[in-house]
Amino acid sequence: MTTALSKTQSPLSPSSPLAERMRPRTLDGFAGQETLLGPGKMLRTVMESRALPSLILWGPPGTGKTTLARILAESTGANFVHFSAVLSGVKEVRQIVDQAEHLRQTENKPTIFFIDEIHRFNKSQQDAFLPHVESGLFTLIGATTENPSFHVTAPLLSRCRVLVLQALAREHLQTIFRRALTDPEQGLGLYNLHCPDEALDQLITLADGDARMGLNILEIAATLTLHRFHHTPDTESATITADDISEAGQHKSLRYDKDGEEHYNLISALHKSLRDSDPDGALYWLYRMLDAGEEPLYICRRLIRFASEDVGVADPLALSQTMSCQQAFQTLGLPEGTLALAQAVVYLATAPKSNGLYAAEAEVRQSIARTGSLPVPMHLRNAATKLMKNLGYGKGYQYAHDKEQGLVEQNHLPPELAGRSFYSPTTRGYEAVIKERLGKWRQILQQRKKDHDTSKK
DSSP: OOOOOOSSOOSOOOSSOHHHHTOOSSGGGOOSOHHHHSTTSHHHHHHHHTOOOOEEEEOOTTSSHHHHHHHHHHHHTOEEEEEETTTOOHHHHHHHHHHHHHHHHHTOOOEEEEEETGGGSOHHHHHHHHHHHHHTSSEEEEEESSOHHHHSOHHHHHTSEEEEOOOOOHHHHHHHHHHHHHOTTTSSGGGOEEOOHHHHHHHHHHHTTOHHHHHHHHHHHHHHHHHHHTOOTTSSOEEOOHHHHHHHTTTOOOSOOTTSHHHHHHHHHHHHHHHTTOHHHHHHHHHHHHHTTOOHHHHHHHHHHHIIIIIGGGSTHHHHHHHHHHHHHHHHOTTTTHHHHHHHHHHHHHSOOOOHHHHHHHHHHHHHHHHOSOOOOGGGSOOOSHHHHHTTTTTTOOOGGGSGGGOOOOOOSOGGGTTOOOOOOOSSTHHHHHHHHHHHHHHHHHHHHHHHHHHHO
C-alpha cells in the first residue's frame, strides 16, 4: 500500500545530499580523468608507491577534485584534514599544524592537508602554511577552479605538482547517473525509478561536465517524479521524464567566472574567431559570454579595440560600427541591445583584416624607447615668437597646399630616423587603396627629385 505525500514533503530523506552519498571511496568507482589515473599514469603510480607529493588539483567544478584527495589520503593511510578556504583562516591553520605535529610525534602518522578553493586564500594566508609544506610536516593538496598561476603564490606553487582535471565526458556522466539511479544503499535504487535515454541525455547536457551539478538536478527531478506518482520505495516503477529534468535544472547557469580564467578564455575565443573571419564561431562565443552573465559593455569595449587592432584602415567603417554598437546598447539595454552586439560581431568577422596599425604602434614605441627624446627638426617647429623665428624655427618648411598635387619632399622624422618606415599597409580592403596611393606618391616624389637633379646638371 502506498502512502500519499504532501507537495512540500520530500520522499527522499537522506542524511546528506545525493552528490555527497555517491562520492566514490576507491579508484574503482571513480569515473573519468584517465590521463591522471590510467595504468602507468602519475597519480596511479603515486598511489601504488604511497609516496604522495604536495599537489594542486586544478579543474572545473564537479570533476572529482575533493573525491580524489580523499582517495589519495586513504591509499597512504594518512590523517585527512578537509579545510575550506572560504570558511576558515590562519587561526585554524595553526590548529591543524599543532594536530599534525602531535600525530607525527605520537603515532608517526602523516597528515594530508586538503584545502578546498585554495585560490581564495590571500598571500599572507598562503604564507602561513608554506613553511610546514617545506618541512614536510604535512602534504598539501589544494583544489581550485581557477588558474593556479594567477592565484597561488610562486613559492607555494613551486613546491607543488599541478594536475589538470578535465570536465567529465558524456560517457562518464552517464555512468555516474546510472549508478546513482540503481544503487540501493547510497543512491536512489530503492525507488525503482526509470530514466529513459531522452531524459538522461537532457540531464547530461544540463550537467555540462559537472557530476555534482548533475546529481543535484537528478535528486530534484526524482523528488518531482515521486511526488507526481505518490511513490514510495519498493512499489511499481516511476518514470523521470525530460520535463522533470528540465524543471529541476531550470536555474542551471553556464560555467563562468568574470574574474577568472574562463572569462579570459571566452573573450580570447571571440577575438580569435573574429580575427580568423569566422562569423559563426564569433557569434557562438558572443552568446556564450552573454548567457553566462558577462557585462555587455565589456564586450563592446573589446570590439572597439578589435576594430583598430585587427581591422584598422582595411575597413575604416569598422570603428564607427563598433562605436555605434556601444551607443545602441546603452540606449536599448538588455535584452534588445544584444542584437546590436551581434551585428557588430558579424561586421567585424566579415571585414577585411589588417594589423598594420597595431604593428606600426609597436615599431614606433620600440624606436622611441631605443633612441630617446630626439629633438623635433627645426623645419617642423612652430615659430610662435620672433625669437623662435630668429633661431631658425620653421625655416625651410614646405607648405603642402602650395605644391603641385599637394606633395612635398621633406623629412618628418628626426634625422637619426630619416627614411624609417613604420606603417606597412596590406593589400586587403581599403588598405589596398592606401598602399596604391602611397606608392604613387612616392613615385611622383622620386620623379620630381630625379627631374630636379637633372635640371641642376
